[in-house]
Amino acid sequence: MNRLPDWLPALLKSLGLHGILLALLLFRLDGKPTPLPAPSPPREIIEAVAVDESRVQRELERLKAREEAERRRRERLKRQRIAEERRLAELRRKRLEEKKRLEALAREKRRQAQEEARRLAELEKRRREEAERLARLEEARKAAERKRLEAEKRRQEAERRHREEEARRRAEEARKKALAAKRREEAERLARRRQEIDRQVNATIARIRRAVERVWLRPPSYRTGLSCTIQVKVAPGGRVVDARVIRSSGDPGFDRSAEVAVRKASPLPIPDDPTVAARFQEFNFVFTPQG
Secondary structure, X not given: OOOOOOOHHHHHHHHHHHHHHHHHHHHHHOOOOOOOOOOOOOHHHHHHHHHHHHHHHHHHHHHHHHHHHHHHHHHHHHHHHHHHHHHHHHHHHHHHHHHHHHHHHHHHHXXXXXXXXXXXXXXXXXXXXXXHHHHHHHHHHHHHHHHHHHHHHHHHOHHHHHHHHHHHHXXXXXXXXXXXXXXXXXXXXXXXXXXXXXHHHHHHHHHHHHHHHHHOOOOOXXXXXXXXXXXXXXXXXXXXXXXXXXXXXXXXXXXXXHHHHHHHOOOOOOOOOHHHHHOOOEEEEEEOOOO
């Protein structure tokens, strides 16, 4: 238990004396006989009360100082707690950054390992190819050596060499004839291919013209016989990526309607044949509407 301050009994004694004086004063105000005045408290009691009040004041100031010190301590602890929370947050942020850095490093190591594996595989492939090439060279050398020995034997056998030379000559003539026939067949095939490509190109242009005319809106200024040339750029699948007049008809309204019609006809009916489709990646389209 906390011990009572030494000044508290004196304070209570002083308060009791003041209470007695107040009661006597109230009794006189009620009209009743006023008793003889009580003897004045001794001077030491008055001094004690004054001293006690100063002690009370000092105690109050001490308590206030203690409370102020406590408040400052709590504020200091609060600031320390906030600083600690910030420090912990910074540590968590740094830990997260370190984790991300390590993960990125791990990914980079995996990528380097994969790249190294691919490089080693490529080196192994090249080594095998080089070994195969050397084996072919060795085989070719052995074959050449065998031919040399055979030629030496043929020189020793003149008659046999003559028959073999004749056989080779006939075989060479047959090979040349076969090669000439093959070249003629190839030339004919290429000619037929060119004709087929030209036919497909002409058919494609006709289909494009019909597709454009279907969506063309005749401008008010149109007159029969107008014609313009449009440069058309086409993406895979026939999608029109650009269309602009490079030779005007002289009628801006007609030229603009032709450009719009080409764009509206997208995708154009381009064939699947890559050779034919290549001719329509960028082409000039002469637009002359019928009627």
